[in-house]
């Protein structure tokens with residue numbers, strides 16, 4: 001039968017490798033990935049209807065948009081905010097571009113055009129564009145402080161917005177601005193010119209994407225130059241924090257483990273993976289895979305959060321992962337998702353889709369309120385009773401509408417708006433579904449198109465129904481990821497008949513001649529489970545974390561009895577937690593009831609908290625208690641009170 005036309009939208013993937021690129025999997029074509037209902041759709045609609053509009057108001061209120069008017073001369077005054085303030089506008093524009101691709105909205109389109117005009121009006125004659133730098137510094141000072149002045153970083157975000165506007169929204173004005181910037185950069189940087197790069201990566205992956213869109217080889221050459229000059233030549237040796245902070249201690253190709261500022265490192269390696277894909281550079285890809293594996297093994301929280309240190313917003317040493325001071329910036333989760341998605345395209349390995357799932361539903365999603373308009377910058381795994389906020393980013397404040405350094409909010413907006421394409425990919429044989437969301441996905445061309453619709457209550461429910469909407473009259477492959485947490489415990493039925501799911505496989509492949517109307521049902525095991533911790537992870541030793549399906553859980557005081565605090569919790573991991581009815585106050589999130597106790601220290605230990613080991617003073621008074629846990633991403637939406645992910649194991653008496 002003829003394939004159904006499903007290109008209801010023009011939303012394009014955030015990274016689209018060229019036809020010659022070395023990838024195992026390709027993004028679905030524009031308009032062929034669409035989340036239409038369920039958990040993520042709710043989040044996307046709030047982002048679309050409320051988040052983006054609130055973001056625009058914040059860009060105006062913070063003076064960020066006004067900075068461009070000051071350069072254009074339509075207003076007078078002094079520049080507002082951070083030297084990289086322009087980037088907030090570009091990330092917001094990119095988010096709007098994706099939203100216009102999901103579904104047109106005349107009001108949003110008008111806003112995007114006005115902001116684009118404003119940005120274009122601040123570009124100088126020679127192509128240079130940075131409103132704050134132009135207002136605060138002389139022309140001679142351009143690129144004299146590459147470590148901190150973020151000129152290349154801002155270009156990177158502008159280019160990403162320009163690519164998204166062109167691909168998903170058919171708006172090309174910002175693309176002209178981007179190409180003028182590239183022409184300008186090629187007069188300053190490159191072989192025979194300045195051998196240096198910028199302190200904050202992102203422009204590497206942006207330039208690769210601009211090359212992918214325009215086919216211009218000189219743009220890919222410039223991306224490769226910036227990638228390879230890092231860690232050589234001008235290496236940020238003389239500036240505060242030194243080269244390690246900037247991921248410039250050694251060249252990318254010699255890196256063993258990420259270090260320094262987390263978001264810088266993650267954006268850099270996402271770009272390096274793009275470069276490896278386009279250059280068909282197997283050695284560079286292998287390096288990216290090895291560094292990612294080390295990152296997961298030694299520097300990632302159970303939530304997927306990355307970057308343990310408040311100091312420098314940086315990765316800690318291996319296994320240095322405090323829970324109460326854990327930083328885990330929202331932008332770092334986003335950078336890691338971007339990197340993992342590129343590794344998934346390059347290799348097809350389901351481990352990267354597993355990583356994306358953990359990052360998306362825990363580290364990333366905690367970064368935005370259920371309403372979609374307030375944000376956490378930092379995503380610690382514990383908030384203690386009596387905690388005091390020491391600065392604006394502190395979780396003690398709860399989520400906030402904006403920040404002095406507002407990197408995270410518009411980063412969340414663009415991630416939510418482009419989520420549809422992280423769900424599924426295609427190859428010559430068919431369609432691969434990596435993430436579970438209700439929607440419609442199409443792979444292949446013309447008569448070969450395979451279109452499916454998925455329906456699921458994921459992540460709170462483990463049943464996923466895949467309905468064939470249209471299929472060619474030839475065998476195709478449909479593959480479904482079995483998440484690591486359900487491997488060996490998944491059930492599959494194909495058109496009513498039970499099918500075998502090999503226990504050791506991360507992906508189940510159904511290959512056959514599909515017929516429209518046929519249904520495939522995957523059931524994942526949602527039994528709650530406790531996870532432990534590596535012996536070197538001091539901060540969570542002797543404790544367990546609770547997971548159900550893809551979600552990490554937390555105890556929050558809001559759900560406990562009056563007068564009881566989660567700071568005094570111990571749990572009994574031998575008792576299987578019970579799932580309760582979905583909570584209306586948390587969009588249907590499923591609470592879990594855990595057996596355990598409330599503990600109290602001896603009077604001696606209350607006075608001096610280091611009793612002699614094994615003495616009577618070291619004994620705890622314990623009262624049996626049932627604790628209630630909620631998904632970590634949902635904490636801090638009702639009140640801001642004590643919360644913890646890691647739960648001390650109840651000592652045996």
Ligand SMILES: [Zn+2]
Pocket residue numbers: 329330331332377406407408409411
């Ligand atoms: Zn951020």
